[in-house]
Amino acid sequence: MLTLGVVLCAYQPRAEAQSDTPPFEGPVGEASREGLSQARDLFVQGTNDAEAGRWADALHAFAEAYRLSGIAAALYNAATTLRSIGRYRHARDAFDQLLESHPDLADEMRESARSLRREVARRVAILTVDDLPEDPELRLRLDGTPRPDTGARPLDLETDGGQHSLRVEREGFEPFLWEGRINDGDRVRVPAVFVELPELEGSNVGRIIIFIAVGLALVAGGVTLGLLLREEGLSPNSMNVVEL
Numbered sequence: 001m002l003t004l005g006v007v008l009c010a011y012q013p014r015a016e017a018q019s020d021t022p023p024f025e026g027p028v029g030e031a032s033r034e035g036l037s038q039a040r041d042l043f044v045q046g047t048n049d050a051e052a053g054r055w056a057d058a059l060h061a062f063a064e065a066y067r068l069s070g071i072a073a074a075l076y077n078a079a080t081t082l083r084s085i086g087r088y089r090h091a092r093d094a095f096d097q098l099l100e101s102h103p104d105l106a107d108e109m110r111e112s113a114r115s116l117r118r119e120v121a122r123r124v125a126i127l128t129v130d131d132l133p134e135d136p137e138l139r140l141r142l143d144g145t146p147r148p149d150t151g152a153r154p155l156d157l158e159t160d161g162g163q164h165s166l167r168v169e170r171e172g173f174e175p176f177l178w179e180g181r182i183n184d185g186d187r188v189r190v191p192a193v194f195v196e197l198p199e200l201e202g203s204n205v206g207r208i209i210i211f212i213a214v215g216l217a218l219v220a221g222g223v224t225l226g227l228l229l230r231e232e233g234l235s236p237n238s239m240n241v242v243e244l
Contacts (some may be wrong), residue, residue: 020063024078026070026101039069046077055085072102076109082117088102088123088184089158095120124180127157127166130191139169154189161186170194 005135027035046061066074079094095117101108118210132138132155140147142157143164149155161184173194182188206221 020059022137023097025067031069035068037063091120123184126187127154128189141167
């Protein structure tokens with residue numbers, strides 16, 4: 001059976017986050033011989049990328065190696081790479097996937113995965129949004145990405161440490177906006193304050209419609225009069241002039 005070596009990625013300064021996120025897909029059915037060969041090459045490539053600090057490339061290589069092979073070592077290294085770039089929420093989820101999907105892990109890898117899982121879980125930051133109404137139409141975006149409203153009040157939004165922005169939209173109200181920094185493992189509480197949008201009263205709407213209609217009628221009348229004056233004229237020889 002093919003065995004891939006394991007790279008224990010130490011904590012490193014953060015790099016740009018990429019799109020590879022758990023759960024990571026494995027092969028459909030039994031991995032093919034060709035897939036295992038490609039996975040081996042990708043694993044070596046990912047190891048080299050990790051050692052060179054090319055974290056995005058390493059993560060993609062390990063994720064692709066796991067997709068082709070389904071071997072636990074590739075998923076383990078994807079999880080440790082996420083940890084190395086500070087994506088603790090996704091690293092925690094990847095370690096959970098590893099422990100749940102591979103119950104036959106070697107003792108050393110299982111204990112390491114459990115230990116790292118506890119570490120990254122403590123580093124997950126939480127933005128707690130207080131005073132949200134029980135409104136099924138609320139729309140939330142954290143850093144521009146839609147987040148589901150679970151209905152929990154207050155609402156906890158997990159994220160990683162750094163600068164963040166929150167936008168909450170509610171029908172009939174101005175959007176609630178918040179920006180701030182959250183450190184690793186911190187919980188920041190934000191009270192949501194909504195300002196109701198002004199509404200036009202029915203009478204005002206009626207007056208506006210009347211004014212528009214009158215304005216259009218005056219414009220139309222002016223155009224008609226102008227045409228009459230231009231075509232007929234009010235010259236002394238015009239039929240529109242009454243001689244006294």
